[in-house]
Every structure is written in C-alpha cells, then in structure tokens.
Amino acid sequence: MSEATYKSIAVLGIGTVANPLIKELLANGASVLVITRPSSKARQIPEGAHHTAIDYTDAPALTAAFRKHGVEVVVSTINHGALDAQPPAAEAAKEAGVKLFVPSEYGPPTAGHTEGIGGMKSRFADFLVATGLPYTRLYVGVFIDWIPYLFALDETGKLNIIGEGSSPATVTAVSDITGFLAYVLTHLPPSQLHNATFRIQGERKTLRELAALYGDRVPVVDISEFPSSVKNGAPRAVLQAIFNSGIGSTGFDAAEGKDDEQRAGSSNSLWPGHQWRTVKEVLNL
Structure with a gap:
C-alpha cells in the first residue's frame, strides 16, 4: 500500500521564495496557510491561500493555527535576520502534530558549518533532530x-x-527552486522526505x-x-x-572540505520531465 502524500502546508513568510512557492503549492493541489508577522509590510497573498498574522516566536498562537488548519508540513522562508525565530516555530509545529519541517536554507550546503549564517542553519537542523521533528533541507546554490x-x-x-x-x-532560478520544492512536498511519500537533503542545480x-x-x-x-x-x-x-x-x-560537503561535481544537482531527477x-x-x- 502506497503512502499518502502531504496536502496541508503552512508557509512562514512572504517574499522572494514564499510568494512563488505558495502559488506552486496551490497549483499542485495543496491547502496552504500563509503566516506572516504582524509587523510585516502589506503584501499580496496569492489567491486561494489562507492567511493569518502571528509573531513567529508566539508558540501557543502558532500551535493553535497549525491545529486549526490541520497543517502537516511547515515551510520556513524566514530571512537571515530572523533565523532565531525558527526554534519556537518548530516547537509549536511539534506540539501541533506537524509531521515535517522545511527550514530556511535556499542557498549553498550548510551541514557541518559552525560559523555565521551557515552555522545557524546547521545548528537548527540539529535542533529539529533533537526534538524529533523530521526535516527536509534544500540546497540550491x-x-x-x-x-x-x-x-x-x-x-x-x-x-x-x-x-x-x-x-x-x-x-538556480527562483522559479525552479520553488517549483521543485512544491513538487516534492506534494508528490513524494513521507519516507522520501523525512530527514532528507536535496541538492538541485x-x-x-x-x-x-x-x-x-x-x-x-x-x-x-x-x-x-x-x-x-x-x-x-x-x-x-x-x-x-x-x-x-x-x-x-550544491556538491560541496563541509565534512569532506571539497566539492563533488557529481553530487551537485543530484536531486534534479526527482522532478521528472x-x-x-x-x-x-x-x-x-
């Protein structure tokens, strides 16, 4: 018996990645909840998506929103200046029974980094593992x-x-990044998404x-x-x-300290055709 794919997805943020991603998720048949901060500038939320304004550090409010909409996957598009808001958002997701968290990566590989933005992203992935909330990491260059x-x-x-x-x-083009992420989240079974790292190019x-x-x-x-x-x-x-x-x-590995051209873009084939x-x-x- 095949695994059911995810259909209810929350997106944290609205901007360069989030806006086209929301449209792609909707086009792939997902129910989408967009969560923005109350202080965020007014932006056009794509038609068909639900929207609510919540402070990302307000775990009880986030938990309630995730439960209300039956959210299965949380996708973070939080920018570099607000990455410290991801841990409370992940805790809220875990409390609400969310099954998968996609952290804000959308850049070169960060696994094994210890300094700067890469270090923050790497430590957050470790935090997700420690809390028992599966992740999907996406490296795009x-x-x-x-x-x-x-x-x-x-x-x-x-x-x-x-x-x-x-x-x-x-x-990699933003349209390809968001299209790929929307496709795999709505077409791949959970077993291929949980604690998976995708490298596209x-x-x-x-x-x-x-x-x-x-x-x-x-x-x-x-x-x-x-x-x-x-x-x-x-x-x-x-x-x-x-x-x-x-x-x-996207072929770089911090543990090895080198780039592998064959590894770069190794996940491209997951979006057939x-x-x-x-x-x-x-x-x-």
Whole structure:
C-alpha cells in the first residue's frame, strides 16, 4: 500500500521564495496557510491561500493555527535576520502534530558549518533532530535572479569581480527552486522526505563564465572591494566570496572540505520531465 502524500502546508513568510512557492503549492493541489508577522509590510497573498498574522516566536498562537488548519508540513522562508525565530516555530509545529519541517536554507550546503549564517542553519537542523521533528533541507546554490545584484550591474553599469572568479558554483532560478520544492512536498511519500537533503542545480558557473554570458556589451572590471557608492557592498562581496571559495556548489560537503561535481544537482531527477532554466533564459541574455 502506497503512502499518502502531504496536502496541508503552512508557509512562514512572504517574499522572494514564499510568494512563488505558495502559488506552486496551490497549483499542485495543496491547502496552504500563509503566516506572516504582524509587523510585516502589506503584501499580496496569492489567491486561494489562507492567511493569518502571528509573531513567529508566539508558540501557543502558532500551535493553535497549525491545529486549526490541520497543517502537516511547515515551510520556513524566514530571512537571515530572523533565523532565531525558527526554534519556537518548530516547537509549536511539534506540539501541533506537524509531521515535517522545511527550514530556511535556499542557498549553498550548510551541514557541518559552525560559523555565521551557515552555522545557524546547521545548528537548527540539529535542533529539529533533537526534538524529533523530521526535516527536509534544500540546497540550491545562488539565485540566478540575483546575478545582476552580485555584480552591482544596475548601479555601476559594469560586471564587478572580486578575486580570481574561477571557482564554479551552483546557480538556480527562483522559479525552479520553488517549483521543485512544491513538487516534492506534494508528490513524494513521507519516507522520501523525512530527514532528507536535496541538492538541485540549474547551472554550474564561475564568476568569469557568468560575466562572459553578457558578451562584449558590458565591461568586466576587477576590483578589490565595492565602492562606497554601491549600497550593500558587503553582502555582495560575501556572495562573491562564496563563489571564489568553492562552497557555493550544491556538491560541496563541509565534512569532506571539497566539492563533488557529481553530487551537485543530484536531486534534479526527482522532478521528472522538468527543463531547468539557464542563466541566459532567466536574465534574457
């Protein structure tokens, strides 16, 4: 007898990942509850989804909402600045009888990391294991949609590169990330989702290879740091450092300390028949 797939899913947050994910979940026949913070700016909730505003640290209120809607899966899209809200949300999910928690990853592999954002994400996965709440982790590399931001192209009219730019990283379209996650959550049986780690990949490119896709019409400039005129230069530099260090590939493993090209995108086949979008397609190059 086959396992029943999940049909009732709560999404924490509304933004870059959450909004298209909600639409994909609805298109795949799921019942979706969107939970945003009371302080969140007003955003358009996709038609067909339920919505409630609750502080993510208010465990009793979250538990009540999960129970009311019969939530089976909680998907966190909480941003980096609010990751400390995930543990109370997970405790509420556990109390409500939720069967699966998808933590906010949506980047390079974090398992085994001890420092920074990666360390926070890795420790939260350990927390889920300790509480007995199964997880699904999704590694995607860097969003293709963020490549112009990565280079500060819109602000400077140039493709700014820090360092050699010769190490490959995974780049994946947001639409493919959300489409894949919605598909596996609604089509795979629980036994394939519980404590599973998925590694997907749109393309594998170095910074130099990404710059070359723009052709001769956009100049490439080597810099040591972003000029002060570029807002948020520090996070852009961090993204480029992720490329240059080799940890931006979904084939990277912190325990081994190396990237395995065969491991990168190893979960792509779980979405049968899908054509993964290229950088040229997403950015209209």
